[in-house]
Amino acid sequence: MRRISLTFLPLLILAAGLVVGAGAATEKTTISLVAYSTPKDAYAKIIPKFQGTAAGKDVSFNQSYGASGDQARAVAAGLDADIVALSLAPDVATLVKKGIVPGNWNENRFHGMVTNSVVVFVVRDGNPKKIRTWGDLARKGVEVVTPNPFTSGGARWNVMAAYGAQRAQGKTDKQAIDYLKRLFKNVPVLPKSAREATQVFASGKGDVLLTYENEAIYANKKGVHTEYVLPKQTILIENPVAVTKDGLKHSEVKAFEKFLWSSKAQKLFADTGYRPVLKSVASSPKYRFKKPKSLFTINSRSLGLRGWKSVQYRFFDHSNGIMVKVIGR
Amino acid sequence: MAASSAAAVSRPGAAAGRAGGALARGVAICYLSLIVLVPLAALVWSSRADGMGTFWDEVTKAQAMSALKLTLVSALLVAAFNAVTGTAIAWVLVRDSFRGKGIVNAVIDLPFALPTIVAGLVLLELYGPNSPLGVDVAFKRAGLIMALLFVTLPFVVRAVQPVLIELDRDMEEAAESLGAGRLATFRRIVFPNLLPAVLSGVALAFARAVGEFGAVVLISGNVPFETEVSSVYISGQIESDNPTGAAAVSVVLLVISLGVLLAIGAFRHWRTRHDR
Numbered sequence: 001m002r003r004i005s006l007t008f009l010p011l012l013i014l015a016a017g018l019v020v021g022a023g024a025a026t027e028k029t030t031i032s033l034v035a036y037s038t039p040k041d042a043y044a045k046i047i048p049k050f051q052g053t054a055a056g057k058d059v060s061f062n063q064s065y066g067a068s069g070d071q072a073r074a075v076a077a078g079l080d081a082d083i084v085a086l087s088l089a090p091d092v093a094t095l096v097k098k099g100i101v102p103g104n105w106n107e108n109r110f111h112g113m114v115t116n117s118v119v120v121f122v123v124r125d126g127n128p129k130k131i132r133t134w135g136d137l138a139r140k141g142v143e144v145v146t147p148n149p150f151t152s153g154g155a156r157w158n159v160m161a162a163y164g165a166q167r168a169q170g171k172t173d174k175q176a177i178d179y180l181k182r183l184f185k186n187v188p189v190l191p192k193s194a195r196e197a198t199q200v201f202a203s204g205k206g207d208v209l210l211t212y213e214n215e216a217i218y219a220n221k222k223g224v225h226t227e228y229v230l231p232k233q234t235i236l237i238e239n240p241v242a243v244t245k246d247g248l249k250h251s252e253v254k255a256f257e258k259f260l261w262s263s264k265a266q267k268l269f270a271d272t273g274y275r276p277v278l279k280s281v282a283s284s285p286k287y288r289f290k291k292p293k294s295l296f297t298i299n300s301r302s303l304g305l306r307g308w309k310s311v312q313y314r315f316f317d318h319s320n321g322i323m324v325k326v327i328g329r
Numbered sequence: 330m331a332a333s334s335a336a337a338v339s340r341p342g343a344a345a346g347r348a349g350g351a352l353a354r355g356v357a358i359c360y361l362s363l364i365v366l367v368p369l370a371a372l373v374w375s376s377r378a379d380g381m382g383t384f385w386d387e388v389t390k391a392q393a394m395s396a397l398k399l400t401l402v403s404a405l406l407v408a409a410f411n412a413v414t415g416t417a418i419a420w421v422l423v424r425d426s427f428r429g430k431g432i433v434n435a436v437i438d439l440p441f442a443l444p445t446i447v448a449g450l451v452l453l454e455l456y457g458p459n460s461p462l463g464v465d466v467a468f469k470r471a472g473l474i475m476a477l478l479f480v481t482l483p484f485v486v487r488a489v490q491p492v493l494i495e496l497d498r499d500m501e502e503a504a505e506s507l508g509a510g511r512l513a514t515f516r517r518i519v520f521p522n523l524l525p526a527v528l529s530g531v532a533l534a535f536a537r538a539v540g541e542f543g544a545v546v547l548i549s550g551n552v553p554f555e556t557e558v559s560s561v562y563i564s565g566q567i568e569s570d571n572p573t574g575a576a577a578v579s580v581v582l583l584v585i586s587l588g589v590l591l592a593i594g595a596f597r598h599w600r601t602r603h604d605r
Contacts, residue, residue, distance in 0.1 A: 069568045094570075148551055150565040189468045189550040192561065196547055199450060204458030205468065318569040319390075328392055328553050 029252045030060045034075055035085035036068035036154075037195070038215065039115065039239075042272040043085075046265045055255035067193055069153045075100060075244070082247030083257060085114065085239070087154045089298075090308045092240045105242040114241040114260050115214075115274035118292065119161035121229040122201065122209040122216055129207045132229055134165045137208060138182040145206035147197045148190035149316060149323055155194065156316060157237050158210040159323060160298060160305065163315075165233035167303035168294040176304075180326050190327065212237055213289075217273030233294040239274075369583070376576035387574040388581050395554045396562040397578065401585060403470070403558070404538035407477040411534045412527050415485025422486070423493040437487070440480050445543030452476055453548050468550030473558065476544040481537050485530030492526040521600075528597040532590050539586050 035043065043063065050056035064071065064079070068087035075081045076098045084101070086092055092112070095101040106112030123131050129142055137144050147155035162183055166176035189205060191197040194215070201209040216228040241260060247253035259265055266276040270287040281287050299307050315322045377384050387393065422434055440448065454460075456475060457467035466472040496519065504514045542560040550556040559582050566575035 073567070148565060151551070151561070151568050153568060188552070190552055190557075192546050192551060192564065199453065199547060200468075203453045203467065316569060318566060318571040318574060324392075 028058050028060050029250055030062055031247070031250070031253055031256055032062040032064070032080045032082045033085065034064045034071050034079060034081040034083075036071060036087045036239075037065045038087070038212075039085060039269070039272070039274070040065045041218075042269050042274070045268045045271075046260070049264055049268065050256055050259045053259065055252065056259070059252050059256070067152075080246070081244050082250065082253045083241065083243050085241045087239055088156065088308070089238070089240050090312055091153060092242050093308070095242070095244070100244050100246075101242045102245055102248070106240065110261060110277050111238075112240045112242060113238040113277055115239045115269050116277055117212045117214040117237040117239070117273070117275055118230065118234045118295070119158055119210060119237065120213045120216055120234070121231060122211055123227050123229060124207060125225070125227055127227060127229070131208050132231070134162060134169075134179075134183075134231055134233065137162075137210075138179060138186060142186050142208065143188055143206040144183065144186045144208050144210060145189060145191070145197050145201045146187055146210040147194050148192060148327070150318070150327070151190075151192045152194060152197075154212075155197075155210075156311075157212070157235060159315065160311060161210075161235035164235050164296045164300065164303050164305055165231065165294075167305075168233040168296060173304055177322060177326075180322070184326050213275070214273035221271075221273070230290055230292055232292055233296070234292050236295050236297045238277075238297065372576055372583075373580055376573065376580040378576075379573045383573060384577045387571075387577040390574075392553045392557070393559075393562060393574075393578050396557050396559045397581065397585075399470075399473075399557070400539055400559040400582065401589075403474055403477060404535050405589075407474060407481055407538045408531045408535035410478065411481055411485045412531050415482070415530055415534075416489050416523065416527055418482075419486045419489035419493055423490060437483050440482050445480060445541065446547070448479055448544045449476060449547035452479060452544070457548070467548050468552075468556065470549075470556055473545055473549040473556060476548050477538045477541060480541055480544045481534035484534040484537065485527060488526045488530030488533070489523055492523055496522055525597050525601055528593050528600075532593045535589060535593070536586060539582060 033043065033047075040063075047061050047063075051059060062080070064074075066074070068091050071079075071084070072086055072091035072094045075084060076094055081100075084092065084095065089106075089112070092101060092105060096103055096105065121131055121137070123129070129136070131137065131142065136142065146158050149155040149159050159180065162180060163176045166179045167173070171179070189200055191200050194211065197209060198211065198215070200206070211228075213228070213230070216226045219226040241257060243253050243257050261278060263278055263281050266278040266281040267287065270276045270281060275289050276282045276287055282289075296303050296305065298305055298311060305311060313321075318324070418437070422430065422437075443451075452472070452475060453467055455462060456464050456472065458465055466475055500518050501514050504518050505511075509517065540560060541558075542564070545558055546561055546564075549558065549561070551561050553562075559578060563575045563578050566572070566578070
């Protein structure tokens, strides 16, 4: 008898666990948020605020953070996700192609974008090499650190900022591509990701780091002195958020997405260095960001930027993309 | 090894032993299939998903070839270097006694315990542009080798150490009493006994160096045609939405590694036979 009861003990425990688990699940909705790493600290503040609202009461969260491309691939391969927050739209497109995110995900007032930022130059203290313009980056003797755009989707913003900045100064397509070649001659290291590029720069390598304004602002807020230059021409980085088809089944997920565009959440994003997408927050003096002379987007057709799909193919195709030649020398 | 298992079969109760052997074999095969063979087969399968033509194109891309060459050459170099230093460290740990030996012995395994990306970060701090030691090898091939040496250190040491402990000192004493010098004793008595262990350690170190990613990705610089190794190239192909290319290069890497491992195994087999 004793032996039998011992044999069944684990089974009983398991069954009890399941019952308890099921009971808990019916009481609370759990939202699975799959995001890229940078906004982690913003979400750590936004989620409790959402849980404080009527819609967010009794909602708990499963959060996963990692490199944007890795996260998109994980969700594409079956990682549970109700809502995804990624660093660039092509990563959402991967999920649309897989049928995980509906094709109309960006059909809202904000075109699916929840935060903005711009590409800036982080320089050494006191800017000893006097780096102010894109032209300075291609100068002889200047070392530029930027992640490899083939291993880091987010680094593609840097490349398109460099290209677009040339076009915004009236250069032709060919001249802009020549500029990319000169720029990448000054890139001695190609870190795998933005995080690693930051570490390489911190280790003492290079004179300037191409990165996002929000990263530089946040580093300063956390007490890491970071001097940066906002170039006269730069690209508007737009970070998408999308609810998956699974997520659409629960009203709480839609409510959370909507909350991300509320002034409360947008202010919290702004606190961590992002440019808010909500006009009312962006125009308040506390969250006003410096405006570069020329700010373009990935869809600035007059500068030869025809959206991610065309840019991905033309610049970043693994066999024939322009950047294969630029980086391969 | 072969002799001891033959002895086991001829013992009484061999039938039960045989049944147990079959069961063990079944379990081993199932386990190996699940953990190793099936994933490898899937990898090979996905590498030729777009046809053999694409497979060949992916593998012969100049950048892929260059990364492959760098990976294999540095892995061989690191494995060879480890053969010497690993044996020396094992020797010191077994034959010498000094204060703090226990600690040194424990430290050997640390490269295994440390997440490799942390190892990369530490190496970058120590041997990078701001090196407190004045040594800057970061973003050069030397940095790559340094990172690989760090993560492969334990293999040869841990393979040689137990053999050295078990090694019969009488043989060495006999050789010395017969007039052999210390060098001759090492060359003719100790070394042949250690060689199989050294070679298994070398094989493991080589395999690890071929696949290493975390430790090298920071310090190597990843510049195509200069410091980009295959694991980093492969991760780039995945990020660029080219899983077939990534799988193709991985398969070539695996096939070449298998060849090298088989060659090391064959050499080891030949040497042990030869000595008997």
